[in-house]
Amino acid sequence: MCKNEKGTKMAKGREIRNLYYISPIENLRSILQEGILSHAEVQRRGIPFTPIDDASIVESRQQRTSPDGRSLWHFANLYFQPRNAMLYRVVSERKARGIVVLALKPQILEIASFISIGNAASPLSIILPKDEGLRVLQEKEIWECLQREWWAQEDGSKRIMMSECLIPERVPPDYIQTIYVADRGDAEKVREILGPMAERIPVVPEPPMFFRPRQQWKVTNTLFLVDGDMFFSQMQTLTVSVNTVGVMGKGMASRAKYQFPDVYVKYQEVCRRKILVMGRPYLYKREASLEQELAEGPLPEANETRWFLLFPTKRHWRERSDINGIEEGLRWVREHYKTEGIRSLAVPALGCGLGGLDWRDVGPLMCRYLADLEIPVAIYLPQEKKVPPEYLTPEFLLGRKDEY
Numbered sequence: 001m002c003k004n005e006k007g008t009k010m011a012k013g014r015e016i017r018n019l020y021y022i023s024p025i026e027n028l029r030s031i032l033q034e035g036i037l038s039h040a041e042v043q044r045r046g047i048p049f050t051p052i053d054d055a056s057i058v059e060s061r062q063q064r065t066s067p068d069g070r071s072l073w074h075f076a077n078l079y080f081q082p083r084n085a086m087l088y089r090v091v092s093e094r095k096a097r098g099i100v101v102l103a104l105k106p107q108i109l110e111i112a113s114f115i116s117i118g119n120a121a122s123p124l125s126i127i128l129p130k131d132e133g134l135r136v137l138q139e140k141e142i143w144e145c146l147q148r149e150w151w152a153q154e155d156g157s158k159r160i161m162m163s164e165c166l167i168p169e170r171v172p173p174d175y176i177q178t179i180y181v182a183d184r185g186d187a188e189k190v191r192e193i194l195g196p197m198a199e200r201i202p203v204v205p206e207p208p209m210f211f212r213p214r215q216q217w218k219v220t221n222t223l224f225l226v227d228g229d230m231f232f233s234q235m236q237t238l239t240v241s242v243n244t245v246g247v248m249g250k251g252m253a254s255r256a257k258y259q260f261p262d263v264y265v266k267y268q269e270v271c272r273r274k275i276l277v278m279g280r281p282y283l284y285k286r287e288a289s290l291e292q293e294l295a296e297g298p299l300p301e302a303n304e305t306r307w308f309l310l311f312p313t314k315r316h317w318r319e320r321s322d323i324n325g326i327e328e329g330l331r332w333v334r335e336h337y338k339t340e341g342i343r344s345l346a347v348p349a350l351g352c353g354l355g356g357l358d359w360r361d362v363g364p365l366m367c368r369y370l371a372d373l374e375i376p377v378a379i380y381l382p383q384e385k386k387v388p389p390e391y392l393t394p395e396f397l398l399g400r401k402d403e404y
Contacts, residue, residue, distance in 0.1 A: 014138045018103040018177065019165050020082035022090060024050045025098045025186065028179075028193050036102070036171035039073040052090050054297035060121040066114050066166065067127060075113070075166035077120060078104060080137065081146045082180075083209055084161045086119075089295035096182040096210045100190060103178040104171065109134070112165050117142065119162035119296065127166070137163060150231060150259050153293060162296065179203045182210035216378075219394050223371050223379070226346075230380040231255065232294075235346035237283070237307040241355070244278060246271035247317045251354045256308070262286065263308050270310065279328030281311040283340050307342070309333075313351045321351030323361060330369035337373060344376040352382040359387050367397040 021036050027049050034047060039062070042049055051058070061072040079086075082101045090099055115133020118125030128136060136142065142160060151157040179194075179201060181187050187205050191198045208214055213228030230238060230252070240256045242248065246268045248257035257264040266284045270276040290306035292299055311329050313321040329350075337345070350366060351357035359382055370377045381387055390396060 014143050016080065016106050016109070016134075018106060019078040019080060019108055021076075021078050021102040021104065021171070022052065022082065022087050023100055023102065024052060024094075025100055025189055025193070026050045028100060028190065031102070032173050032176075032194070032197065034170075035173045036076045036078075036167075038076050038169050040071070041074075041076075041169045052086075054089070057121050057297050064121060064123075067129065068113070072120055072166070075168060076171045077116075078108065078165045078167065078171070080163050080165065081161050083149075083211075085151060085158050085294060085296035086162055087209075088211060089297055089299060091182075091210050092291055092295060092299055096212055098186065098189075099182065099210065100186070101180040101209060102176050103180065104175045105177045108167065108171060108175045109165065111167060113168050114166040116164040116166060118156070118159040120164045120166065122159050124156075124159060125163075130165075149229065150255065151294070152259050152261075154261060155258075158294075158296070176201055180206045180209055182207055182212055217392050219367060219397055220371050222373065222375065223367065223377050225392055226378045226380050228380065230346050230348055230378075231259065233346040233378060233380075235344040235376065235378055237309050237342045237345045239281075239309040239311050239345065239347040239350075240267075241313045241321075241348055241350050242267060242276070242310050243314045243317045243319075244271055244276055244312050245316055249317055252348055260286075260308070262288075263310075266308075267310055276310060276312060278312050278315060278322065278325035280332055281309050281329050283342070284308045284310060285341075309342075309345070309347075311347075311350060313355055321355030321357050323351060323357060323365070326350050326357075326362070327365060327369075330366060334369050334373065337375065342375065345370075345373070346378045346380060348380045349382045353384040360391055363387075363391060364397050364399070371398060 023031060030047055030049060064072050066072065066075065109130065112130045114127050115130055115137060116125050116127045117133065117136055120127060145157050145160045146163065148157060148161065151161050179190055181190055181203060182205065184205050187203045190203045194201060208228065211232040213226045215227045217225040219225060240253055242253050248254055248264055248267065263284060270282045276282045285307050287305050313326055347366065349359055349362055352359050352362050366379055
């Protein structure tokens with residue numbers, strides 16, 4: 001055990017390194033001068049600000065009270081995990097532009113009053129005195145949920161990942177340790193606002209925090225390579241590499257199984273009915289809006305529904321991926337994407353990683369079949385092993401110099 005802040009013991013490996021606050025850049029000058037204020041304090045001081053909360057969520061927070069009887073409007077709320085459903089909604093509405101995530105020193109816990117296990121606006125979340133709340137927060141199941149890269153409504157992880165630290169009225173600006181932004185353009189805007197303070201407060205572009213790729217490479221006008229999380233792609237159709245016996249045990253298939261249970265049910269069905277076979281992917285035309293599921297609160301301009309392309313790369317989960325079967329499946333995609341209504345496509349590096357195949361073989365094969373599709377296509381690079389830059393060039397992948 002170790003102490004993370006005065007009087008509170010933290011389990012080893014479960015120390016709280018920062019707490020986080022999400023804000024539009026236009027509120028930053030006020031925050032640097034006045035601090036992070038509760039809704040009630042903003043109103044009392046008459047400070048102009050740009051809100052990011054949905055109106056229904058604001059009303060819920062105003063009506064819900066803490067254990068000492070005060071409205072949540074009298075608390076500044078900080079997150080333990082910034083990459084959550086609230087940030088996803090703000091990113092979606094503002095196209096990731098003009099948003100900052102302020103990382104605050106863990107010593108802020110010294111002036112905290114309460115911890116909400118889950119989004120404090122939700123009646124399902126319990127609000128506890130600080131010390132008790134921190135102990136509950138460190139319980140294995142909740143702590144592991146806070147560390148996840150994704151969430152779902154069904155298992156409560158969407159709510160739990162928005163667990164909050166409640167500070168009465170005001171967080172002094174001296175607690176700000178780092179400012180994260182989505183790109184270099186926003187970083188320059190923030191440094192300009194900081195002025196001399198930029199020497200002591202680092203401004204860090206961190207695209208993955210804002211659900212954006214770490215990097216992207218152009219292969220043709222319609223084909224791109226992406227280093228990032230495919231399940232946060234903006235493409236209409238997401239591809240999941242699977243076997244044909246109905247087992248989603250590891251890797252991206254396992255992620256799909258738990259994040260999208262209906263996809264797993266459909267996958268088992270088409271395996272059981274022998275519809276899913278090598279060389280013939282199955283397109284599940286899901287009707288739910290993925291953006292709406294991921295966001296906290298309504299998205300007035302939520303994008304179209306996401307489809308899932310179940311793409312067999314092996315017959316049995318114990319086998320290595322079959323590159324010949326993958327080629328047959330790519331041929332099917334090329335021949336059927338128009339009639340199936342696919343308007344944009346995200347595809348992982350099929351058979352790489354856990355499948356045992358090498359990008360040097362798979363990359364050129366995929367690009368050969370997908371480069372001429374008349375829709376945007378994003379190939380997501382293997383995450384298990386970094387691909388050398390010489391294997392990411394159009395010349396290597398297409399066998400010709402970059403003509404685009």
